[in-house]
Amino acid sequence: MLEVQKLSMRFGGLLAVDQVSLDVQEREIVSIIGPNGAGKTTVFNCMSGFYKPTGGKILFEGREVQGKPDYKISRMGMVRTFQHVRLFTQMTVVENLLVAQHRHLNTNMISGLLGTPNYRQREQKALDRAAYWLERVGLLELANRDAGNLAYGQQRRLEIARCMVTEPKLLMLDEPAAGLNPAETKELNQLIISLKEDYNVSVVLIEHDMSLVMDISDRINVINQGKPLASGTPEEIRRNDDVIKAYLGEA
Amino acid sequence: MAANNLRHALFCAIVTLIISFPILGLNLEAKGINITLTGAKTSTYVAIVLAAVVVFVFQIFRDSFMGVLGKLPNLNPLAGREPMEQSKRVKLESWILTGIVIFALFWPFLVSRGSVDLATLVLIYIMLALGLNVVVGLAGLLDLGYVAFYAVGAYTFALLSQYTGISFWMALPIGALLAGLTGMILGFPVLRLRGDYLAIVTLGFGEIIRILLNNWTTLTGGPNGIGGIPDPTLFGMEFGRRVKEEGNTSFHETFGIAYASEHKIIFLYLIALVLAVITALIIRRFMRMPVGRAWEALREDEIAARSLGLSRTAVKLSAFTIGAFFAGFAGTVFASKQGFISPESFVFLESAIILAIVVLGGMGSQLGVILAAIAVTILPELAREFSEYRMLIFGAAMVLMMVWRPQGLLPMRRIHIKLNRQE
Ligand SMILES: Nc1ncnc2c1ncn2[C@@H]1O[C@H](COP(=O)(O)OP(=O)(O)OP(=O)(O)O)[C@@H](O)[C@H]1O
Ligand SMILES: [Mg+2]
Numbered sequence: 001m002l003e004v005q006k007l008s009m010r011f012g013g014l015l016a017v018d019q020v021s022l023d024v025q026e027r028e029i030v031s032i033i034g035p036n037g038a039g040k041t042t043v044f045n046c047m048s049g050f051y052k053p054t055g056g057k058i059l060f061e062g063r064e065v066q067g068k069p070d071y072k073i074s075r076m077g078m079v080r081t082f083q084h085v086r087l088f089t090q091m092t093v094v095e096n097l098l099v100a101q102h103r104h105l106n107t108n109m110i111s112g113l114l115g116t117p118n119y120r121q122r123e124q125k126a127l128d129r130a131a132y133w134l135e136r137v138g139l140l141e142l143a144n145r146d147a148g149n150l151a152y153g154q155q156r157r158l159e160i161a162r163c164m165v166t167e168p169k170l171l172m173l174d175e176p177a178a179g180l181n182p183a184e185t186k187e188l189n190q191l192i193i194s195l196k197e198d199y200n201v202s203v204v205l206i207e208h209d210m211s212l213v214m215d216i217s218d219r220i221n222v223i224n225q226g227k228p229l230a231s232g233t234p235e236e237i238r239r240n241d242d243v244i245k246a247y248l249g250e251a
Numbered sequence: 252m253a254a255n256n257l258r259h260a261l262f263c264a265i266v267t268l269i270i271s272f273p274i275l276g277l278n279l280e281a282k283g284i285n286i287t288l289t290g291a292k293t294s295t296y297v298a299i300v301l302a303a304v305v306v307f308v309f310q311i312f313r314d315s316f317m318g319v320l321g322k323l324p325n326l327n328p329l330a331g332r333e334p335m336e337q338s339k340r341v342k343l344e345s346w347i348l349t350g351i352v353i354f355a356l357f358w359p360f361l362v363s364r365g366s367v368d369l370a371t372l373v374l375i376y377i378m379l380a381l382g383l384n385v386v387v388g389l390a391g392l393l394d395l396g397y398v399a400f401y402a403v404g405a406y407t408f409a410l411l412s413q414y415t416g417i418s419f420w421m422a423l424p425i426g427a428l429l430a431g432l433t434g435m436i437l438g439f440p441v442l443r444l445r446g447d448y449l450a451i452v453t454l455g456f457g458e459i460i461r462i463l464l465n466n467w468t469t470l471t472g473g474p475n476g477i478g479g480i481p482d483p484t485l486f487g488m489e490f491g492r493r494v495k496e497e498g499n500t501s502f503h504e505t506f507g508i509a510y511a512s513e514h515k516i517i518f519l520y521l522i523a524l525v526l527a528v529i530t531a532l533i534i535r536r537f538m539r540m541p542v543g544r545a546w547e548a549l550r551e552d553e554i555a556a557r558s559l560g561l562s563r564t565a566v567k568l569s570a571f572t573i574g575a576f577f578a579g580f581a582g583t584v585f586a587s588k589q590g591f592i593s594p595e596s597f598v599f600l601e602s603a604i605i606l607a608i609v610v611l612g613g614m615g616s617q618l619g620v621i622l623a624a625i626a627v628t629i630l631p632e633l634a635r636e637f638s639e640y641r642m643l644i645f646g647a648a649m650v651l652m653m654v655w656r657p658q659g660l661l662p663m664r665r666i667h668i669k670l671n672r673q674e
Contacts, residue, residue, distance in 0.1 A: 050554070071560050071561055072560075074557070075560040079558065079560075082554075082555070086554060088548050088556075090551055091544070092667075092668070094670060095547075098544055099545060099548040099556070099559065099561070100559045102544075107542065109542060112540040112541065127668065128670075128671065134670070135672060140670065140672065143670050144668065162559065
């Protein structure tokens, strides 16, 4: 469903991403790994429309999306989380989820002011969907807290829930396990698998936690200094000499 | 550290001297057609030096001074108490608001004409501040040219009445819509700007509109302004002693009561009250609607908002448009109240005052903004003797507020939403 072809991104003199290709099929978890500064987040930023790539193509369900504005790409069903959590911190947890569902809501201002049946019905549906996902990530009790007051792990889960209420087809997670304790990482592991199995979402995952990556990925792409280094199943990557060298070199 | 402090304090004191000496210490006097420069009285020089010393001392002890200020809230015995339960609080708040509105309905019949007139002005400021609250408090867009939309509303009524003889009730929606349209048009060029840059550009827009009104003499009468703006009518009844418009009747004759000039003032007050209540209710509703949440999301994190499919253009423009719409509302009422308007009424200071109301009241909070509007408009009237120091007191209040209670008098409280557990 997603095909990235020879993606390049240049910042002035720095070629942060150089001819990176990857593809994602329906109901598949594909990981991008690589040392710090390899250009992983930059790939995400190009895919989600934050940067206009300087070269290459990105096809989502057969349509070229490179260079499209970010909000349009998101509306096509490709949503992301951020390496540094970006919540609407002064809004409550449930409001965060309602903001994300604006496309499912009746945004006609007149119907909103009048509170027409259609408006209220859609508002209620959005609330129910929010409640469902809050329950799913274990935050229902905290629904009316300010999002900024949640613990770090809870903020991470809320960010994923906020993506899921938009009913995406493809979810891009940028280091979702960063800063989580082992128990939380395990829960995250199960959550991501369930997103794929139970909700038919494809996932692109950037992650440094190797056990998590090896555990849940269907395929893995390794990039190093902006260049594609290897790609394959977890088994293949584990045995790849180049990858071992790159990671040992880093350590 | 200490030396650094000393140097900083010295620097501040010298800046004080440099700024205040030419402004206060030198006077321009017109003698015939010549202007001569004369010095001020000795007492002024002493005062300037004293001020510099005060600045110096304050800057040296600033840290400890600010520390003391920061601890002040502890003096408040209520500070540590548990927040009231959500449902109880909401009920209490709506009771208070209803009480205020009912009181406000009967109040003008009990007090003097001057008070009612002032109260109308307060209500106009409430409308303005509630509108600006959408732009600044909710959407987080620092707009320093808000008065421009107020001017558009007022001038729309003034011009239309002059050229077409339109009535207040027709002008009200037209003025508001035109102001909203202006808000949208001025919103386009600043879509990409945030924070300080946005503030500067909107400041410029505000001034451009004022200067345009000032210089387009053939249309607007320039600095002479426009007079003879009609008062509102009540179902075709006029409030003047004699009927001006063909086909209208007069209020006192219809009801067979003696003519009193208060009627008109009270009527205008009641119109302003109703409009202010409508403004508050509509904006309150907006805050709970998708558009209101989108404004806040954009304020909180624009990148995240866009990553969820919110279009920056639509969200920002809707905030600008709706904010400006209510300023147009207020402008029409203002024009009708004054009967005469000129660009003088729409200077930057007005924008600053409205912004101060929003900030003092607590960004986003409606009750806070209403209380602050009352305070900021009425206090200067009560303390007429201090009117020269108005800006000074104003500034001091702002600084104290920022140190002591940066979230404003009554910061916005989140609405709690009840969720049903899903299977
Ligand atoms: N907007 C930008 N302007 C200039 N350089 C940038 C920009 N964004 C990223 N870079 C550079 O591109 C390179 C890749 O950065 P990127 O954030 O994609 O790495 P990463 O693989 O996500 O690393 P990490 O594992 O630390 O998150 C870095 O050298 C970074 O400094
Ligand atoms: Mg990164």
